[in-house]
Amino acid sequence: MTGLPAYRVWALPGIPEVRTGDDIAKLIASAATADGLPGLADGDVLMVTSKILSKAEGRVVRADDREAAIDAEAVRVVARRGPLRIVENRLGLVMAAAGVDASNTPAGTVLLLPEDPDASARRIRTGLRDTLGVNVGVVVTDTFGRPWRSGLTDVAIGAAGVRVLDDLRGGTDAHGNPLSATVVATADELAAAGDLVKGKAAGLPVAVVRGLSHVVVPDVGAGAGDGAGGADEGARALVRDAADDMFRLGTxxxxxxxxxxxxxxxxxxxxxxxxxxxxxxxxxxxxxxxxxxxxxxxxxxxxxxxxxxxxxxxxxxxxxxxxxxxxxxxxxxxxxxxxxxxxxxxxxxxxxxxxxxxxxxxxxxxxxxxxxxxxxxxxxxxxxxxxxxxxxxxxxxxxxxxxxxxxxxxxxxxxxxxxxxxxxxxxxxxxxxxxxxxxxxxxxxxxxxx
Missing domain, CATH: 3.40.109.10 (NADH Oxidase)
Structure with a gap:
């Protein structure tokens, strides 16, 4: 089977409980180099659960009234049914409760999403390059529901060093038919792959994918992750513009x-x-x-x-x-x-x-x-x-x-x-x-x- 397309994904154990001010890149580097683990290599992609970034960045807030915290993060309500609200938050993400999470945090507090998930991803990528000398991609993930589909899955809300979209338009399929609408959400697919081995209850907030180095943007030093070469757009590129959103008014x-x-x-x-x-x-x-x-x-x-x-x-x-x-x-x-x-x-x-x-x-x-x-x-x-x-x-x-x-x-x-x-x-x-x-x-x- 040698030579067939394949990749490997594993959860990274050893990440301790994260507190405000912690350096996530250093925590990942320490866990990745522990005995018995394969370490990190050029071309690896890390899926990092947004909640540990929220904790490290001080996005834990007192909120006896979770609804008030959702109000503060939301810019518009897309749908409402009973207490459940689907809203657009200030990052442009349409999701339940604006991403405000009351799990894995002390009673009486809630976790808000990172202020800028793309910037958070860039800091981790730069920190791992400086600490371990490796060029990796980083995807910040969060859990989403989906219209027309039951169940939840992880998607990318931040990214650095990763080609988040693979635009196949202009090419042809195996039968020579032109591809006119195919743009693959690569970062979301990576996030979902990582979610298969991560887990809130298991205390495994980081996963590593190896074997897909073609999705990682070349490292050009200190500027890597800030749009170098025009390929590193961050996960913001995954958010569909309102003018192109056919389902913006769908309920x-x-x-x-x-x-x-x-x-x-x-x-x-x-x-x-x-x-x-x-x-x-x-x-x-x-x-x-x-x-x-x-x-x-x-x-x-x-x-x-x-x-x-x-x-x-x-x-x-x-x-x-x-x-x-x-x-x-x-x-x-x-x-x-x-x-x-x-x-x-x-x-x-x-x-x-x-x-x-x-x-x-x-x-x-x-x-x-x-x-x-x-x-x-x-x-x-x-x-x-x-x-x-x-x-x-x-x-x-x-x-x-x-x-x-x-x-x-x-x-x-x-x-x-x-x-x-x-x-x-x-x-x-x-x-x-x-x-x-x-x-x-x-x-x-x-x-x-x-």
Whole structure:
């Protein structure tokens, strides 16, 4: 069997209970050179449980209320079920309880993740090079659950000297088929291999993998581990960017996050908008509540530049005529028209319309007015669903009221039935700039209890 691909993995015994201020690299070096052990060699990879780094770095905190510690470490809640919270922590990791651990620590305390796991890994790598003269890779690990899969596994949250990703795109498989999406999470695979021999209860927080030296970055001295050669990115490279995360809003709890993400966008890129994504948003819109089991929504999709320009030019002319009739100066009119150009900046427009099919007619004006108000409210609910669904598709939007001021013009230009009432227009596209921070609103300020 000589020559076949293989590796060896073993747990490193002899690591004592770690305390604040301990040098983890020296503890590992001492344990690795004990009698009867194979020691460390160039090309080895060490998997180091994050908890011993947390202890050494003083990340043990008093916390009679573990939930408060989770709150402090979390930047957003992704999902919640009973007391369990899946959150994104300040490192960008999405995990249960922000990585706050109440095990293997004295009662009344909790362990927080290392402040910078990549930096922790670099210190261990440098320390082992200085102490033992070896070039090794280091992976800092922590235990994660996984969507759609039962059970836990270790993954990499920090790394140094290791090619954390193996990008196979551009190559071919054994049949000559091009590989267009294959990027292997090498550091996570190493972490899982190490977890098979490590163990919390056994007091074995470090594992060694030998035989995979091709994943270790060449040592270039003091700069090793800080990005030398462009191959040592650290485990941060494993965290998927929000813009590329298809499952960022994947649970019912995350719908609330989509509502938060729904922001008015006034500057758009030139990127084309996927009409399929807009239609999926319309499908969400028409689930809104409506009176009398009606369907009072219609959405006119302006997918061609010609249709958008034709409508906006006609609306502009009607608006200018109205402003002149109101006595505004030409300078003031020009300024207002420029301010309303958000629709022209968008690569895609949608005109939501209200129809009163199925509405009731009453003998008095008061009830007829209330009947229309019900339908208008239903139209607004549909548009809100639409905007939130667009946010879930990673599309920005701006709902402006302009078409409501020239409904006849809109109907004529777009060839709409006489009973379709335009309810504004929605600009859709990719946001060109990040939205400004939104002031926090206290929900209690909008609540009245009787």
């Amino acid at each position: 019912s709890e995350a719908v609330r996050e989509a509502v938060t993400l729904r922001r008015t966008v006034r500057e758009f890129t030139d990127d084309p908008v996927d009409g399929g994504a807009v239609r999926r948003a319309v499908a969400a819109a028409v689930t809104a509540p409506a009176p009398h089991h009606t369907t009072p929504w219609r959405f006119v999709l302006l997918e061609s530049a010609e249709s958008r320009v034709r409508l906006l030019d006609a609306m502009r002319d009607a608006w200018i005529a109205d402003l002149r009739g109101d006595g505004f100066t030409e300078e003031n009119i020009a300024r207002r028209v420029r301010r309303g150009d958000v629709l022209r900046k968008a690569p895609y427009l949608v005109v939501p319309c209200l129809v009163m099919d199925g509405s009731h007619t009453y003998p008095d004006a008061r009830r007829n007015a209330s009947e229309r108000e019900m339908f208008v409210v239903a139209a607004g609910a549909g548009v809100q669903n639409f905007l939130v669904a667009l946010a879930g598709e990673r599309l920005g939007s701006a709902w402006v009221s302009s078409t409501m001021f020239c409904r006849d013009v809109v109907r004529e230009v777009l060839g709409l039935p006489a009973d379709w009432d335009p309810m504004g227009a929605v600009a859709v596209g990719r946001a060109a700039v990040a939205p400004s921070s939104r002031p926090v609103r206290d929900a209690d300020a909008f609540v009245s209890v009787r």
